[in-house]
Amino acid sequence: MGLFSSQRTVIRADIGLTRSIFSKVQIDLRDHNLGKPVLLLKDNFGASGKLVLRHMLNKTHGLTLFLNASYWEFGKSDKRSIQNNIETVPVQEPMSQTTIVEFGATYFYKF
Amino acid sequence: MQIQVIYRRYNCYNQPITIKTLKLMYTHPFFRRFFSFLLFYLSSYSICIAASTEAIISTKYLLIEHANYNIYGDRLNKEQGRIPGLQLAVSSTSKRLEGIASVDIYSGNVPYDGKATNGDFSSTTSIKLNRFSYRLMKSDLIVTPNFTALLPLVTGIEIFNHKAI
Numbered sequence: 149m150g151l152f153s154s155q156r157t158v159i160r161a162d163i164g165l166t167r168s169i170f171s172k173v174q175i176d177l178r179d180h181n182l183g184k185p186v187l188l189l190k191d192n193f194g195a196s197g198k199l200v201l202r203h204m205l206n207k208t209h210g211l212t213l214f215l216n217a218s219y220w221e222f223g224k225s226d227k228r229s230i231q232n233n234i235e236t237v238p239v240q241e242p243m244s245q246t247t248i249v250e251f252g253a254t255y256f257y258k259f
Numbered sequence: 260m261q262i263q264v265i266y267r268r269y270n271c272y273n274q275p276i277t278i279k280t281l282k283l284m285y286t287h288p289f290f291r292r293f294f295s296f297l298l299f300y301l302s303s304y305s306i307c308i309a310a311s312t313e314a315i316i317s318t319k320y321l322l323i324e325h326a327n328y329n330i331y332g333d334r335l336n337k338e339q340g341r342i343p344g345l346q347l348a349v350s351s352t353s354k355r356l357e358g359i360a361s362v363d364i365y366s367g368n369v370p371y372d373g374k375a376t377n378g379d380f381s382s383t384t385s386i387k388l389n390r391f392s393y394r395l396m397k398s399d400l401i402v403t404p405n406f407t408a409l410l411p412l413v414t415g416i417e418i419f420n421h422k423a424i
Binding site for chain 1: 311312313314315316317318319320321322324325326327328330332344346350362422
């Protein structure tokens with residue numbers, strides 16, 4: 149979505165919806181002789197947003213400033229019983245929430 | 260791997276007035292192979308008709324917060340940290356297509372606040388993320404497919420180390 153536009157400067161905003169599918173997590177339990185079981189996570193929704201300012205310094209050089217934000221959730225995984233030579237251990241990944249905010253600056257050269 | 264579907268609506272001056280994005284993330288091997296093949300095919304098409312090319316260098320800063328919860332909503336642990344990164348990319352734009360190939364490198368530490376498997380209640384996790392991605396957009400359609408893909412099976416470039424120290 150264009151918020152502002154001039155001959156040399158553009159400001160843009162995007163809003164997104166995220167849906168995870170076929171989500172898996174691998175847990176490294178090799179220290180306990182339980183291998184690396186793969187668990188299926190419950191899929192869930194998330195959201196993302198982006199704000200970008202792009203400015204041309206001249207015909208070939210330019211700068212960009214950006215801010216990205218993402219949020220998503222995973223439900224708890226299926227429960228699996230993992231067995232080594234000594235014991236049987238139930239393994240389950242709990243539900244989780246993740247937020248990532250990314251910001252930065254870009255220099256670009258236009259050929 | 261992610262798939263993004265972007266919906267754009269244009270006003271009478273051909274300026275986008277609404278954009279809706281649906282992003283899907285999945286890890287099934289079949290879809291990775293299929294889209295890796297598709298993206299390589301499309302990228303060669305994009306380069307053939309490219310009208311404008313940009314070389315891009317970016318410095319980035321990631322703020323990450325990750326928490327796990329039990330079934331009652333109580334927080335089990337929390338990882339919160341800042342990770343600096345660097346991106347090198349090449350963007351190729353034509354009248355109809357825009358393709359961006361990039362290499363991202365992130366490295367940093369994330370404090371872990373919670374019960375670890377060895378019984379500690381706090382520790383630090385080091386994260387290194389090296390990523391190759393390719394995104395292709397077709398800009399003249401109302402419904403715009405927008406693919407963002409990691410290609411670990413084809414290139415082996417995606418390396419994710421998540422190691423407690």
